[in-house]
Amino acid sequence: MNAHGTKVRNKAVTLLRDGVKNADVARKLAVPLGTVGYWKHMDRAKRGECPGRPHTACPRCDGRQLAEAPYSYLLGLYFGDGHISHYSAHRVPNLMITCAESWPGLMDDCETAMRAVFPENSVCRVRRSGCRNVKVYSKHLHCLFPQHGPGRKHERRIVLEPWQQAIVDAHPWEFVRGLVHSDGCRITNWTTRMVGGERKRYEYPRYFFTNVSDDIRRLYTDTLDTLGIEWTHCTRHGNPYNISVARKASVALMDAHVGAKY
CATH class of the missing domain: 1.10.10 (Arc Repressor Mutant, subunit A)
Structure with a gap:
């Protein structure tokens, strides 16, 4: 044009x-x-003469009440599989969370959180190969997700604003759940032990969280610390990108508040 x-x-x-x-x-x-x-x-x-939907209020700009628990969950999803993009200078930016087709329940939770955080905006799902992008368009995405910037997340600093940290402190399990649902998993590990001269197999559940960003991993582990969850680094090929939760009591807490993807 x-x-x-x-x-x-x-x-x-x-x-x-x-x-x-x-x-x-x-x-x-x-x-x-x-x-x-x-x-x-x-x-x-x-000139303010355009017909259609009225101005949508923003919790940061206009003081609209923010659904904090859904926001904490959505923030965790954004740090993992989320992206804010612009197609051109004249288009409204969109928040896109990529969800695998294997986890329809996760996709539903993502959409529910988006609708709660952006009650006046439309949410849609765009089919892609093996996944769907759950999307919402809003002019205020940068207000609610100030961590957006050029380049990949692990190539820039990711630090929560004080108001975001207050929300995460108030709703830590939702934040952890969003992070695990994006870049984490619950698996069943196994090992063998010698018992009475016989080798027996034992299985135990374990949570993994994998993210290349040091800052995002630190946000995850700091929140686990506040919740009393024991965790360890699980270095693979010299890369400390994996956080493991394997202690029985900690796994039980994770199961009660996070659970496996579904």
Whole structure:
């Protein structure tokens, strides 16, 4: 659309404001009708005359009450499998959480959290190969997710704002659950022991959380510490990207508040 140039666009907007019909402006300036309609829409939006849905309130900008527990869960999902993107300068940014088709319950929980945090915005699911992207569009995503920035998460600092930390402190299990549901898993490990001269197999549940970002792993372990969960680093190939929870009492707490993906 910008290929037509600023002068052409300004002339079109002037004609439209004078009451000239879209089709007549398109013919006069040799511009596609859809482009003229878009220019008219953007001009009316800037002047506050655009019809449609009213301004959506933001907890950070307008003081709207934030659903803190769903937000804490959604924040954990965002740090794992979430991404905020823009398709162009004129599109509203969208928050996208990628959920595997193998876990439909997780996908439902993600959508429920999005709807609670953004009650005035539409939430949709976009099918991809082996997964679906659960998405919400909002102009206030950067207000609620200030950790967004250029590049990958592990290539930049990830630090919670004081107001975010207060929410995580108030709803730590929701935050842990979101992190585990994105970049974690509950598995059954096994080992063998010699008992009475006979080797026997023993199985035990274990939680893993894997994330390349040192900051995100630290947010996870710091929250586990506040909850009294015992954890250890599980280094693989020299990389300390895995956090393990295997002690019986800690696994029982994780089972009660997090559970396996479903």
